Amino acid sequence: MLEISSITVRFGGVVALNDVSARFDKPVNGIIGPNGAGKTTLMNVLSGFVQPSGGSVSRDGQDLLRLAPHRRAHWGLRRSFQKEEIADDLTVFENVLVQIDNSRTPMAEKRAEVERMLDLVGMAGRAGKIGADLSGFERRLTDVAKCMVGKPRVVMFDEPAGGMSVDESRELGALIRRIHAATGAQTLVIDHDVELIREVCEDTLVLDFGRRIAFGPTADVLADPKVKAAYLGTEEV
Amino acid sequence: MDRSLFRITRSGWAGLALAAFAIVILPSISSRFWLSVFTSAGCFTIAIAGVAFMYARLGMVSLTQVGLMGVGGWVALRLNYAFDFPFEVNMALAALTTMVFGWILALPALRMRGLYLALVTLMAAGGLEIIFATFQFPNGGDGFWGVQTGSGEAFRRPWIAQSPEAYLRYVIACAVLGFLLIELHRRLQPGRAWALIRRSEAAAMAAGVNVTLYKTWAFGIAGLLGGGAGALLAGSLGLLDDGTFRASESVLVFALAVVGGARYWQGAVVAALLYKVLPPLLNNWGVDADLAYIIFGAGLLHAVITAPDGIAGQIMGAVKGLSRRKERADA
Ligand SMILES: Nc1ncnc2c1ncn2[C@@H]1O[C@H](COP(=O)(O)OP(=O)(O)OP(=O)(O)O)[C@@H](O)[C@H]1O
Ligand SMILES: [Mg+2]
Numbered sequence: 001m002l003e004i005s006s007i008t009v010r011f012g013g014v015v016a017l018n019d020v021s022a023r024f025d026k027p028v029n030g031i032i033g034p035n036g037a038g039k040t041t042l043m044n045v046l047s048g049f050v051q052p053s054g055g056s057v058s059r060d061g062q063d064l065l066r067l068a069p070h071r072r073a074h075w076g077l078r079r080s081f082q083k084e085e086i087a088d089d090l091t092v093f094e095n096v097l098v099q100i101d102n103s104r105t106p107m108a109e110k111r112a113e114v115e116r117m118l119d120l121v122g123m124a125g126r127a128g129k130i131g132a133d134l135s136g137f138e139r140r141l142t143d144v145a146k147c148m149v150g151k152p153r154v155v156m157f158d159e160p161a162g163g164m165s166v167d168e169s170r171e172l173g174a175l176i177r178r179i180h181a182a183t184g185a186q187t188l189v190i191d192h193d194v195e196l197i198r199e200v201c202e203d204t205l206v207l208d209f210g211r212r213i214a215f216g217p218t219a220d221v222l223a224d225p226k227v228k229a230a231y232l233g234t235e236e237v
Numbered sequence: 238m239d240r241s242l243f244r245i246t247r248s249g250w251a252g253l254a255l256a257a258f259a260i261v262i263l264p265s266i267s268s269r270f271w272l273s274v275f276t277s278a279g280c281f282t283i284a285i286a287g288v289a290f291m292y293a294r295l296g297m298v299s300l301t302q303v304g305l306m307g308v309g310g311w312v313a314l315r316l317n318y319a320f321d322f323p324f325e326v327n328m329a330l331a332a333l334t335t336m337v338f339g340w341i342l343a344l345p346a347l348r349m350r351g352l353y354l355a356l357v358t359l360m361a362a363g364g365l366e367i368i369f370a371t372f373q374f375p376n377g378g379d380g381f382w383g384v385q386t387g388s389g390e391a392f393r394r395p396w397i398a399q400s401p402e403a404y405l406r407y408v409i410a411c412a413v414l415g416f417l418l419i420e421l422h423r424r425l426q427p428g429r430a431w432a433l434i435r436r437s438e439a440a441a442m443a444a445g446v447n448v449t450l451y452k453t454w455a456f457g458i459a460g461l462l463g464g465g466a467g468a469l470l471a472g473s474l475g476l477l478d479d480g481t482f483r484a485s486e487s488v489l490v491f492a493l494a495v496v497g498g499a500r501y502w503q504g505a506v507v508a509a510l511l512y513k514v515l516p517p518l519l520n521n522w523g524v525d526a527d528l529a530y531i532i533f534g535a536g537l538l539h540a541v542i543t544a545p546d547g548i549a550g551q552i553m554g555a556v557k558g559l560s561r562r563k564e565r566a567d568a
Contacts, residue, residue, distance in 0.1 A: 049442075070442045073444060073445030085437050089432055098445075150445075
């Protein structure tokens with residue numbers, strides 16, 4: 001269970017997160033909210049790129065906020081960015097391998113694991129392709145494989161379906177659903193595509209102006225009048 | 238072990254071929270004067286490979302490289318006159334000391350990015366320039382600084398490379414080793430970490446890369462190469478002069494690395510040839526060697542405006558275009 005309690009983040013005068021708490025205990029959890037609601041900021045807090053002025057984050061008894069960002073990755077935190085961060089001059093294989101480079105398991109095992117995950121996302125045939133030659137969707141698939149190697153505990157996606165076709169978005173959703181079974185990791189997904197969230201997330205947290213306005217089973221949350229009101233005029237629900 | 242680790246690319250074969258040519262033919266067709274010019278160019282190739290590597294792999298601008306060569310040269314000379322070590326030991330210790338120097342330089346530099354990083358390294362180069370000008374290079378005198386007026390006994394060269402011809406071959410072999418060191422890193426864990434850091438530091442951290450460690454590591458390698466190059470230069474000239482290691486030379490060398498093309502080994506060679514071979518060549522033709530600076534300037538404008546991968550990048554592009562055309566013709 002990933003427990004976020006009373007996280008507050010201020011950027012100068014802006015309160016990006018205001019005393020946000022949530023207990024994520026389902027395999028796949030969503031985070032939604034209008035633009036500027038603080039979703040990415042919450043992920044940045046989990047990643048260690050933003051220091052909250054108060055609150056705590058813990059999972060399996062580990063206080064995440066005490067670890068440096070790269071140590072959180074060693075611990076099992078994975079992050080996929082709004083813009084897929086795939087190195088142009090590395091191959092697909094190398095781009096995934098980076099994630100477990102630090103671990104002490106023998107190289108042969110690491111390579112086998114990378115191959116297994118590339119196979120799972122359907123990139124095994126393109127493992128030798130260089131990052132610069134990939135399409136946007138291939139980059140995202142590589143990114144997903146990267147999030148799945150090295151026994152992840154928590155995997156976070158920030159608008160993974162941005163700029164994708166309906167089919168691609170559906171395929172990605174199915175893939176996200178498989179992460180838990182394949183690795184045991186818990187997944188957090190931010191997206192504006194409410195259909196995607198409805199399909200893949202058991203629980204969903206809704207933020208608006210840095211505040212938690214709803215949290216619970218996705219269907220209930222999406223039916224909540226407060227949530228509808230928050231989205232009205234900004235995004236269709 | 239990884240199979241691709243030892244795979245030799247086409248560009249790698251070209252490099253080995255050039256090195257073989259330079260080792261076998263170049264010394265036998267060069268006069269005494271040109272031997273010394275080519276040897277200097279070889280030393281600078283190694284040092285330039287160091288800055289080019291930092292720029293190409295991490296996008297870090299280091300304007301201290303020639304100063305670091307001075308550090309390596311100073312240490313090599315100091316050890317040469319203080320102990321009876323063979324040249325290789327002096328060179329290795331000089332390179333390692335300069336690597337540590339690189340790490341120290343990384344401490345303040347790591348907090349900076351872009352222009353600020355460049356400024357910090359430039360200040361370090363300025364500091365070194367003042368130190369060299371004040372204390373000069375050891376030439377067999379007494380005390381820690383080891384400087385005496387008049388020339389002392391000569392600097393010992395490697396026993397296998399006493400003659401100028403042999404020494405040129407030796408320097409070329411060292412340059413090949415330097416390039417191999419860089420390539421080896423590129424293909425292993427550090428190379429992957431650097432590629433990700435250049436892409437985005439946040440992404441690198443999220444992938445578990447210790448950004449500070451790998452940036453420091455890069456500074457260390459640039460220092461190692463610069464220090465080794467400085468020791469080799471000391472071996473070539475027998476003594477060093479502080480005028481060689483001014484901060485302005487570091488700036489020039491960086492600019493030439495960009496002109497040559499920082500991503501390719503060819504770029505470092507082109508840069509070293511422009512820096513060390515072009516001016517005496519112009520002189521030979523009876524043209525003022527200062528014309529070289531105008532050519533450098535034009536080259537830099539060219540690189541900035543039209544050729545981000547430098548001259549080497551253009552050559553590689555042309556070769557690729559040709560072979561593609563040939564493939565199409567064959568098909
Ligand atoms: N580094 C920063 N410095 C200052 N303000 C910031 C910073 N990062 C975010 N903010 C502000 O914090 C608020 C929340 O931003 P955040 O990026 O978390 O929103 P979001 O929910 O991810 O929005 P979007 O859906 O547009 O991605 C915004 O008002 C934003 O301008
Ligand atoms: Mg966002």
